[in-house]
Each structure stands twice: as structure tokens, then as C-alpha cells.
Amino acid sequence: MQVRRIELFQFRNYQALELAFERMLNIFVGENAQGKTNLLEAVYLLALGRSYRTTSDGDLINWDAAFARVRGETEREAGGTRIEVLLRREGPKEIKVGGENLRRHSDLLGNLNAVVFSPDDLQLVKGSPALRRRFLDIEIAQVSPAYRHHFTRYQRVLRQRNNLLRAISQGFARREALPDWDEQLIADGSRIIAKRAETVRRLSRWSREMQARISGGREELELVYRPFFAAPSEMPQAEWEDPQAVAERFRKELEALRRDELARGTTLAGPQRDDIAFIVAGVDLRYFGSQGQQRTAVLATKLSELEFIRDEAGEYPILLLDDVMSELDDTRRERFLGTVSGRINTFITTTNVRSFPDEILKEASLYTIRAGTVTPVGA
Ligand SMILES: Nc1ncnc2c1ncn2[C@@H]1O[C@H](COP(=O)(O)OP(=O)(O)OP(=O)(O)O)[C@@H](O)[C@H]1O
Ligand SMILES: [Mg+2]
Structure with missing residues (x-):
């Protein structure tokens, strides 16, 4: 599975954002509090219809706005789909797949599968x-x-x-x-x-x-x-x-x-x-x-x-890695990335791009994130 395009509107600290993804591996670099996690959260929203870090959808809506919208185009072996999630401060959440409103939101699941790995997951064992x-x-x-x-x-x-x-x-x-x-x-x-x-x-x-x-x-x-x-x-x-x-x-x-x-x-x-x-x-x-x-x-x-x-x-899910690479030592990071690279559509956030080996950077699309704007590096 792959995410081809994503569009955010009034989502967290993003006013309006449109991104098209060309490669399997996408790395987002930015300082703290610029919108890295927010972006992964938006991708996750397309997959599961909710956030992985809050149970309150209202938190996802920009503070100055009455609603937020995330749209995406995804690709599976069976073909592409459009997914849209609309969150309102007042009123119910709306989820559309291929332009059709879903009566049961749980029917979203399976259109885009996602695995997320964030620092909170380090608690999984203990x-x-x-x-x-x-x-x-x-x-x-x-x-x-x-x-x-x-x-x-x-x-x-x-x-x-x-x-x-x-x-x-x-x-x-x-x-x-x-x-x-x-x-x-x-x-x-x-x-x-x-x-x-x-x-x-x-x-x-x-x-x-x-x-x-x-x-x-x-x-x-x-x-x-x-x-x-x-x-x-x-x-x-x-x-x-x-x-x-x-x-x-x-x-x-x-x-x-x-x-x-x-x-x-x-x-x-x-x-x-x-x-x-x-x-x-x-x-x-x-x-x-x-x-x-x-x-x-x-x-x-x-x-x-x-x-x-x-x-x-029948297909790999997408993988969201929120700032976890810096938590690993060099060997483990390289072995981990080596296992996923090339096969799995991966979105990685980091504050420090130097923590990635050159072979990985060569095959990645690199972006910088600053105050809710995303800029491709060297495009
Ligand atoms: N609903 C919202 N409306 C507007 N801004 C928000 C909203 N929710 C969070 N923010 C702001 O978005 C900013 C970016 O948050 P985010 O968690 O994406 O940062 P980050 O780049 O992942 O930072 P870090 O490296 O510290 O994890 C934060 O300053 C946060 O206060
Ligand atoms: Mg973060």
C-alpha cells in the first residue's frame, strides 16, 4: 500500500498543505514543535479514522477553525482510492472513501493499513x-x-x-x-x-x-x-x-x-x-x-x-516512524531501516537528518518542516 498524495486543511498547525509522494521512503526533518508529528497523525487519520495520540478528534482541528479536513490518494495492488476525513467542532465526523460517505466509520479500516512507531511505543514491553x-x-x-x-x-x-x-x-x-x-x-x-x-x-x-x-x-x-x-x-x-x-x-x-x-x-x-x-x-x-x-x-x-x-x-501496510530513529544506536537503526527500505511505504520524522546512513538518504525524498509548512529538499 502507498499514499500518493495528501491534503491537509486546518489540521492542527497546518493551514493548507498539499503534498505528492513519489518515493517509497519519505523523511521529514524539522525542529521541535514545527508539525512533524502532526503530519504523521494526518496520514494515520486516513488509515484508521482517528489519531494515535488523542482520543479527542477536536484536538486535531486548528485552534482558530471550526473544522479540519484531511484528504489522501492511496494506492493498492487492486487500484487507487481517495479517502477523506472531515472533523467538525460541532457535529459528527465524516469519512468518505472513493467519494462515498461511510455510514459505519469502521468500514474505513482495510482501505489503507498503517503501522505506527512513536516514542510512546517504547512502553509496549514494560x-x-x-x-x-x-x-x-x-x-x-x-x-x-x-x-x-x-x-x-x-x-x-x-x-x-x-x-x-x-x-x-x-x-x-x-x-x-x-x-x-x-x-x-x-x-x-x-x-x-x-x-x-x-x-x-x-x-x-x-x-x-x-x-x-x-x-x-x-x-x-x-x-x-x-x-x-x-x-x-x-x-x-x-x-x-x-x-x-x-x-x-x-x-x-x-x-x-x-x-x-x-x-x-x-x-x-x-x-x-x-x-x-x-x-x-x-x-x-x-x-x-x-x-x-x-x-x-x-x-x-x-x-x-x-x-x-x-x-x-496481501500487501504491506504503510509505516509511520515518529522520531524513533534517534532513540536507537547506529547498528540497530541501520538494520531496522535496511529491513523496511524499498519494500514498505515509509514516513519518517526526525530532528536530525545526520542520524541516517547515506544509502538510506539516497533513496529517500527529503522534506523540511517549519511552522506548518513543508518544503521538499533539493527538488
Ligand atoms: N489543534 C491545533 N491547532 C493549532 N496548533 C496545534 C494544534 N495542536 C497542536 N498544535 C501545535 O502544533 C505544533 C507542532 O506539533 P507537533 O507535535 O507536530 O510537533 P513536532 O514537530 O512533532 O515536534 P517534536 O519534535 O517536539 O515532536 C505544536 O507547537 C503544537 O502546539
Ligand atoms: Mg513530534
Whole structure:
């Protein structure tokens, strides 16, 4: 997949911007606070219909404006598409693909797949489990409409079941209402878990190879899925990829936790409690990894994400690298860039262009960004 053109209007600190991309690799150089991240955010918006750094669309609209618009032309093997996202301060967001208004915004996904790597992602290994679940969910949702469906419905059922548990614990509702909700929770929850289990197994295959490549063959990374019902020592089971087998364990857990759930008025079982572990040589990097190992693991995981999406969608996604190259040492940076260059439509921001090797710069289009204007270098 490729982004051919992008047009920003009143988006963050951009008044009006039009850019056409000719090469696979695009590097944006600028000082702090000039609009580098904002530009990647706009590209990401075309892919996922939202930002990767805020949940509030209003933040994306220029402070002095009532709306923002991002348009793009993308290219897939199947052909090109136009995507447009319109954000209003008052009123709903509009998303168009090929000129057609999308009734369900989630239908945008799959038109343009994207993997982003920003400094926040360095928390992936040692941050909270919620970060790791989010990483997995965004990745799967991009390529699986079925996952999106189960995921959305699960969130709703979970909310309603929590309300019910609270009402029961306060004496406003009867326990007899619970089993119906249990079954709905299990139905969608077990499909989410089965798909996550499969995905992590496949990611792990690639991440092993990627970690070895980036660490110069010294390390192998294993990603291990930890569904909520598994003991910490339990290794991944083929059964976890079978929704029916998962449903049975889910049901058992709910039974075992019933009293606690009623006492606390909240759901204690389910994929909202899953986690992923990053293991190198039998050691959990979250607790025992050096900073360098954790960083390499995040890189390897990002590279695996690219392979996973290609496997599912038949093409590589685009890759957005927000200021992460300076966080890596020379060797790791070169190995990483060497892996993606030429094959993947990549957008990189940096404050320091000298951190890129000449071979990479030779094949890149270079731009400078200053106060919301983008200028091609040496065009
Ligand atoms: N909605 C908005 N309207 C106008 N300006 C905004 C809006 N949101 C953010 N900005 C401004 O845009 C500027 C550029 O932000 P951006 O995050 O893109 O910087 P950057 O070039 O990535 O900098 P850094 O190198 O520090 O990461 C910031 O000064 C920010 O205050
Ligand atoms: Mg930035």
C-alpha cells in the first residue's frame, strides 16, 4: 500500500498543505514543535479514522477553525482510492472513501493499513497490559471485520453487565438476570481470545527472526499470549485458538468468580484482562529486560506487525516512524531501516537528518518542516 498524495486543511498547525509522494521512503526533518508529528497523525487519520495520540478528534482541528479536513490518494495492488476525513467542532465526523460517505466509520479500516512507531511505543514491553492489548486489537481490527464486530459488541455487553452487577450488589436488580449476560459475554469474548491467541502465535514466529536480525543473531524473542484464565506458567495451548474450548474455560472462570463479582460489582473475567509477555532466553523482558533489549523487542514487534498485516491483507501496510530513529544506536537503526527500505511505504520524522546512513538518504525524498509548512529538499 502507498499514499500518493495528501491534503491537509486546518489540521492542527497546518493551514493548507498539499503534498505528492513519489518515493517509497519519505523523511521529514524539522525542529521541535514545527508539525512533524502532526503530519504523521494526518496520514494515520486516513488509515484508521482517528489519531494515535488523542482520543479527542477536536484536538486535531486548528485552534482558530471550526473544522479540519484531511484528504489522501492511496494506492493498492487492486487500484487507487481517495479517502477523506472531515472533523467538525460541532457535529459528527465524516469519512468518505472513493467519494462515498461511510455510514459505519469502521468500514474505513482495510482501505489503507498503517503501522505506527512513536516514542510512546517504547512502553509496549514494560508499560501496562492495556497498552499491549490495544496494540493487538488495533492490529487485528485493521485486517479482520469479524474481530471488529465481536470487539465492539463485547465492549457493549461488558458495560451493561457491569451495570447489572452493580445494580445487583446494591439490591436494585435480581441475580437471575445474570446468566443471559454471561452467555453474551462468553460468545464474543471467546472469539476475541481465540483470534488474539492465533495472532500472537503468528507474530511470535516473525518476532523471533526480527529480534535475531536486529540483535545480530544474539537473541530470539518470543511473544507469549496470556489470556485472563491462564496461570502465569501455562504455555500457550492450541486450544486457546478454538472459540469453543475457550468458551468452556471462560464459563468456568465466571462461575468461580461469581461471588467476587457480585461483591465488587464488576466483571472480573474476560479478554479485558489479557496480557502478552515478551520473552528472551526464558526471561520476561517486562521485569528483567535491559533497556536495549526492551527497545529491540519493540522494534522486532513492529516489524512483525508489518509481516502479519501483509499476510492478512496481501500487501504491506504503510509505516509511520515518529522520531524513533534517534532513540536507537547506529547498528540497530541501520538494520531496522535496511529491513523496511524499498519494500514498505515509509514516513519518517526526525530532528536530525545526520542520524541516517547515506544509502538510506539516497533513496529517500527529503522534506523540511517549519511552522506548518513543508518544503521538499533539493527538488
Ligand atoms: N489543534 C491545533 N491547532 C493549532 N496548533 C496545534 C494544534 N495542536 C497542536 N498544535 C501545535 O502544533 C505544533 C507542532 O506539533 P507537533 O507535535 O507536530 O510537533 P513536532 O514537530 O512533532 O515536534 P517534536 O519534535 O517536539 O515532536 C505544536 O507547537 C503544537 O502546539
Ligand atoms: Mg513530534
